[in-house]
Amino acid sequence: MSVSYLEDALGKYILLYLKGDKTFKKKMLNYNLSNLSSRINFAYSIGFINEKLMNDLNVIRNVRNEFTHSFEPIDFKTEKIDKLVKGLQYKFRNENNTSNRKQLTTYIFALLGILLPYLNKSLDLKNPIDIEQKFIKIYNSTKSQVSDL
16 A cells, blocks of 8 residues: 555656646646556656666565465565565665565655655755655665664
């Protein structure tokens, strides 16, 4: 469910910087940017995120898709999910001591923490934020705390 919030937030953030009227923007969101994959690719192509963050967002998207489309019972300990989560390039928590679920949840809420203040218009929208730099700042500030987790 938190991936859906991230997908929605990323789409709304991108809309803030698109040119055109409300109708045009709605068409962009509903057709060209209608899914998380296209929103990730668009955010990367215009420089909102770097390649590592793009890859990690695709990991999160793939985990969500595994849960959504699997015919077999799966959980966060399933080998395929475990392999995907281990592929994250930014790790907020000690990989050996933290569940896959906590790893993904921390990651998603860090990104939401960056995007939501802009969507709520509590921050200046004159220039696009550098999601990458803000994310890396949060990531680096938590790395020193990883040994305590």
